[in-house]
Amino acid sequence: MKKIFSFVLFAVLGVFGYVQASQAVSVELNTATSVTGLGTRVISLYVNDTNYAVVTSGDVLIYQLSNSAAPVLVGSYATPGTAYDVTASADGHYLYVADGSTISTTQTCRVVLGRNICTDNAPTAAGHALVLDISTISAPTLTADYSYNLGNFQAVELVGTTLYVSDIVNGIHVVDVATPSVPSQVNLLTTYTGVMDLVSSAGYLYALSATTTSVLVFNISSVTAPTQVGSGAASVLANRLRIDDGTLYIADGENGLVIYNVNNPATPTLVGVYNSTGLARGVTFANGIGYLADSYGGVVALNMNNVGNVSVIATSTATELNTANDVTYVGKYAYVLTNTALNQVYLNYDFTVDGSANGEKGDVTVYESGAYWSTIHAYTNTVGAQAKLGDVNNDGIMEIVTAPKGKMKQPKVQVYNAVTGTMLSSKKLDSSEDKTQFIIGVGDYYNPVSKAEIVAGRLMASGDNTALMLTAYFVKADNSIKKKTTVTENPTAALFSEEGYKIKIKSDKSYPIVVQAKETTDVKSKYKVVKNSDGSFSFVKKS
Numbered sequence: 457m458k459k460i461f462s463f464v465l466f467a468v469l470g471v472f473g474y475v476q477a478s479q480a481v482s483v484e485l486n487t488a489t490s491v492t493g494l495g496t497r498v499i500s501l502y503v504n505d506t507n508y509a510v511v512t513s514g515d516v517l518i519y520q521l522s523n524s525a526a527p528v529l530v531g532s533y534a535t536p537g538t539a540y541d542v543t544a545s546a547d548g549h550y551l552y553v554a555d556g557s558t559i560s561t562t563q564t565c566r567v568v569l570g571r572n573i574c575t576d577n578a579p580t581a582a583g584h585a586l587v588l589d590i591s592t593i594s595a596p597t598l599t600a601d602y603s604y605n606l607g608n609f610q611a612v613e614l615v616g617t618t619l620y621v622s623d624i625v626n627g628i629h630v631v632d633v634a635t636p637s638v639p640s641q642v643n644l645l646t647t648y649t650g651v652m653d654l655v656s657s658a659g660y661l662y663a664l665s666a667t668t669t670s671v672l673v674f675n676i677s678s679v680t681a682p683t684q685v686g687s688g689a690a691s692v693l694a695n696r697l698r699i700d701d702g703t704l705y706i707a708d709g710e711n712g713l714v715i716y717n718v719n720n721p722a723t724p725t726l727v728g729v730y731n732s733t734g735l736a737r738g739v740t741f742a743n744g745i746g747y748l749a750d751s752y753g754g755v756v757a758l759n760m761n762n763v764g765n766v767s768v769i770a771t772s773t774a775t776e777l778n779t780a781n782d783v784t785y786v787g788k789y790a791y792v793l794t795n796t797a798l799n800q801v802y803l804n805y806d807f808t809v810d811g812s813a814n815g816e817k818g819d820v821t822v823y824e825s826g827a828y829w830s831t832i833h834a835y836t837n838t839v840g841a842q843a844k845l846g847d848v849n850n851d852g853i854m855e856i857v858t859a860p861k862g863k864m865k866q867p868k869v870q871v872y873n874a875v876t877g878t879m880l881s882s883k884k885l886d887s888s889e890d891k892t893q894f895i896i897g898v899g900d901y902y903n904p905v906s907k908a909e910i911v912a913g914r915l916m917a918s919g920d921n922t923a924l925m926l927t928a929y930f931v932k933a934d935n936s937i938k939k940k941t942t943v944t945e946n947p948t949a950a951l952f953s954e955e956g957y958k959i960k961i962k963s964d965k966s967y968p969i970v971v972q973a974k975e976t977t978d979v980k981s982k983y984k985v986v987k988n989s990d991g992s993f994s995f996v997k998k999s
Contacts, residue, residue: 480824481805481875483757485774486789487526488799491517497541497738498793500784503548503593507786511793512539516553518593519798521786523852527798533596537584541611541653549591550599550636552619554609555584583607585621585629587636602631602639613654613661618642618679620661622651628663630682642680648672655697655704660685660721662704666692671706673721688716688724696738696749696782703727703763705746707736713748715763730766732756738782740790743851743935744878745769745803747790749780755792757803761876769875770803777801788852807854807874811843814862822856822874832877834858834870844898845874846908848931855880855931857898857910863891869910871931883929883937885912899961901968902930902985902993909985910937911961911969915953921946922953924971926995928985941985943995951979967998 493514500521501508507521508530515534519527538556545552558581565574584607587600604623611622617634628651630643650667661674661682671694673686693709702719712732716724734753739746746758746766754772779795792799807829810821818835820843821828834841840861848855854874860867866889870882886892895913902909910929915922928940951973960970967982982998 480827480829481757481770481803483755483770483772483801484804485772485776486524486800486802488776488797489519489527489529490797491793494795495781495793495798496539498782498784498791498798499542499544500786500791501544501548503590508593509784509786509791509798510542510544510551511798512542512553513793514538516542516551516588516596518590518596521789521791521800523788527791527800531590531594531596533586533588533598535584535586536601537609539586540609543612543614545614545636549589551586551588551590551596552612552614552633553584553586553588554612554621555586556610557581557583557608581606581608583609583621583623583625585609585612585619585631585639587633587639589636599637600639602629602641604629604641610652611654613656615656615661615676618676620654620656620676622648622654622663624650624652624666628654628682630679632679643682645682648684652695653697655699657699657718660718662697662699662718664690664694664697664706666694669694671697671704671716671724673718673724675721686722686724688726690714693735695736698739698741700741705739705741707739707748709735709737712736712750713739713746713758713766715766717763728764728766730756730758730768734778737780738793740783740785742785743849743853743873743880744876745853745873747783747785747792747801749783749792751780752778754778755780755783755790755801759876761878772801787850803853803875805854805875807845807856809843809845809856809874811858811861812840814840816840818858818860820856820858820872822877830877832856832858832872834872835860835864837864839864839867842896844896846898846900848898848908848910849880849933849935850907851933855908857896859885859894859896859912863893865889865891867892867894869894869896869912869929869937871935871937880935881931881937883939885927886914895957895959897959897961897969899968900963901961902928902987907931908961911959913957913959913971916944922950924952924957924981926969926971926983928993928995941993941995943983943997945981945997951976967996969995 495513509519511517518531537558541554585602588596619631621629628645653664663672674682696707698705704716706714708714713730715728732750734750738749746760748756754777757769782793818841820832822830856872956974969983972980
């Protein structure tokens with residue numbers, strides 16, 4: 457049996473109140489752009505409000521990314537060796553490239569009987585870590601070349617102003633790049649050869665070693681003297697590391713995706729394995745959805761809601777993806793680097809949702825193409841649940857927005873990833889100890905932003921009258937829910953109180969927020985949300 461770990465993974469119930477049925481979603485290949493050379497690594501880069509993918513495939517290639525369109529090559533740099541890995545400075549001004557090694561020959565010459573006689577010396581090899589200036593992204597220029605005799609550079613990781621460079625022959629180079637044009641070595645960890653990838657987090661460096669078939673953990677609080685403090689098992693074919701929030705992910709070759717808890721870096725703890733069908737080469741993830749570049753097995757979309765119970769959402773069927781070497785995530789799309797192309801893939805789905813009635817459990821049922829997909833246990837109280845669909849965080853993936861159906865103390869609006877059921881965020885709609893009830897609507901009502909927003913309505917007693925309070929909420933890219941503005945109206949609220957009301961979002965209308973009585977449907981109020989000159993927001997009611 458080729459797998460070195462024996463885990464039984466039960467794909468029944470996650471830890472976020474989520475139950476999923478069999479998979480119906482598909483991984484679709486949307487577009488592809490050919491790459492020269494042999495594709496090895498890809499990273500995403502966001503500069504000047506534009507998304508790019510940076511590819512190493514012998515040379516360095518920079519592609520501009522846009523929704524639903526093929527990546528466009530906009531810049532390149534021909535390296536002296538073979539570019540294997542790349543990382544970028546935080547400001548997007550520089551790229552740092554692990555450029556393998558170059559072979560060069562020299563001659564020794566001497567004068568004999570008045571003639572210049574030259575003989576070839578033995579060839580010499582050198583590893584290169586290049587610093588490229590990409591302030592003009594269409595024309596990268598060489599800022600510096602840190603080279604080392606007999607070196608072969610495989611991977612790079614930038615931590616502040618220190619560049620860690622894996623040299624599979626000589627060890628890990630620690631290079632000061634505080635002045636990018638003058639890189640200088642401050643240490644060489646000669647014991648650690650054969651490192652294939654590097655990643656860092658919270659003062660620790662993780663090195664994927666083919667020599668020791670393990671991931672090595674270094675405390676790098678002392679830049680000049682990194683100290684190994686721990687290790688975990690990995691295969692000789694392990695290729696890529698990712699780390700997020702105390703969890704280390706290894707694209708571990710024939711062992712698939714191997715996951716460690718590294719909250720205590722000195723003692724990495726194995727918490728999960730997904731046994732892929734090919735050779736796991738790269739992994740990326742966001743908001744509970746992962747993509748595994750599984751050479752010979754294509755691309756696998758994973759539910760990473762619970763790292764101890766990773767399950768398949770969908771697997772690609774496009775044979776073009778069968779040599780997948782690496783993958784990165786940008787918005788709705790994953791960009792998969794194969795031997796010969798940069799491919800744009802996405803999850804194809806058609807979700808609908810049903811809430812639950814007041815007096816029932818606060819569950820939301822999710823359907824995909826009409827078939828049962830999952831159940832989200834949104835509220836433990838028997839207050840039912842409202843549920844609306846919309847891409848509220850502008851990540852290209854559908855979210856489910858929920859609120860209690862009935863009255864409850866301190867009710868919350870909650871946002872879930874529709875594919876995985878991961879709760880992304882929640883916010884109290886009211887903080888009082890009184891039981892209150894809100895009605896929510898979701899849709900694109902703030903026209904300058906191409907995403908959905910949330911509006912919540914509440915009926916309140918106002919003297920002898922009833923008032924309707926509307927509040928606008930926007931969800932930011934980090935999934936936090938921000939209250940933007942509130943408005944209160946009286947004239948039609950009495951009828952809303954008698955009949956009940958609903959909130960519709962009609963994105964194609966100049967006043968897209970429509971509050972409508974349930975029975976007397978011609979009684980309605982229409983609003984839009986505008987941004988004021990001081991940066992604040994306001995509701996504007998149609999007269």
